[in-house]
Amino acid sequence: MKPHQRTTIQELIKKKVLNSDDFIEKLRAGNAGMLLIGNIWCFDYAISHLPSDSPIVEIGSFSGLSTNLIIYLKSKYKQENKVICSDPWDFNAGHPEEKIADHPYLTCQDYSNYIKENFIRNVLFFSKHDLPYAIESNSDTFFKYWEKGEVVQDIFERSIKLGESISFAYIDGNHSYDYAARDFENVDRYLEIDGFILFDDSSDKSDSEVCKLMEEIIESNRYEVIKKAPNYLVKKLSHKK
Numbered sequence: 001m002k003p004h005q006r007t008t009i010q011e012l013i014k015k016k017v018l019n020s021d022d023f024i025e026k027l028r029a030g031n032a033g034m035l036l037i038g039n040i041w042c043f044d045y046a047i048s049h050l051p052s053d054s055p056i057v058e059i060g061s062f063s064g065l066s067t068n069l070i071i072y073l074k075s076k077y078k079q080e081n082k083v084i085c086s087d088p089w090d091f092n093a094g095h096p097e098e099k100i101a102d103h104p105y106l107t108c109q110d111y112s113n114y115i116k117e118n119f120i121r122n123v124l125f126f127s128k129h130d131l132p133y134a135i136e137s138n139s140d141t142f143f144k145y146w147e148k149g150e151v152v153q154d155i156f157e158r159s160i161k162l163g164e165s166i167s168f169a170y171i172d173g174n175h176s177y178d179y180a181a182r183d184f185e186n187v188d189r190y191l192e193i194d195g196f197i198l199f200d201d202s203s204d205k206s207d208s209e210v211c212k213l214m215e216e217i218i219e220s221n222r223y224e225v226i227k228k229a230p231n232y233l234v235k236k237l238s239h240k241k
């Protein structure tokens with residue numbers, strides 16, 4: 001996509017989709033990441049309508065762009081909810097010493113270390129006042145800890161007891177159907193009524209497997225679609241029977 005074809009934050013502001021915010025532009029320019037612009041609106045809506053002070057959970061943090069955005073919007077709306085995120089920062093595919101494509105010396109392990117260091121540096125810079133609890137694990141392990149109510153150490157060596165209700169979850173880890181469906185089931189078990197889930201890569205126009213999951217969730221009639229921007233932001237209406 002050519003730069004002039006991209007939707008700018010200013011255009012969304014004009015359409016009254018977003019409130020003007022210079023900080024978000026600075027964050028997007030300074031913090032590497034993969035944030036679709038419509039997700040900003042979804043975060044803004046969910047965080048300004050949180051049903052309680054229960055934790056916000058993020059699956060898949062990469063370099064911390066969405067994490068920092070969530071924390072910024074929390075402070076904007078004076079929300080006290082803890083942010084707890086899970087990412088294994090493992091881009092090795094089982095071959096840590098393998099070079100990245102044709103690069104002369106960078107290995108997959110170098111890349112994994114680099115992205116994790118970026119996350120640490122980015123959250124320490126943009127969100128030092130309200131650091132997320134960042135758990136280095138895949139989401140399956142993370143939710144096993146959650147189910148057991150375990151006390152775990154985050155990457156900043158702080159302890160946190162998992163297992164509370166969840167008020168909002170951003171699901172942006174592995175986007176294949178099986179992983180996304182498990183992430184949804186795990187979140188759904190703890191999500192409060194009137195709590196939100198934003199699914200990355202769920203747009204009707206995407207060919208991602210997350211779309212199949214969205215159809216199933218809508219068919220269940222337990223979630224209301226708040227926005228397709230173009231990713232789905234949904235609100236929980238009822239618990240699973």
Ligand SMILES: C[S@@+](CC[C@H](N)C(=O)[O-])C[C@H]1O[C@@H](n2cnc3c(N)ncnc32)[C@H](O)[C@@H]1O
Pocket residue numbers: 032033034035059060061062063064065066067086087088089090137138139140172173174179
């Ligand atoms: C698309 S990136 C996340 C981008 C980030 N949310 C942002 O907006 O900048 C996906 C991330 O999910 C992580 N990931 C992949 N599989 C995962 C899993 N099973 N559980 C948790 N995180 C996972 C990857 O390590 C990667 O950092």
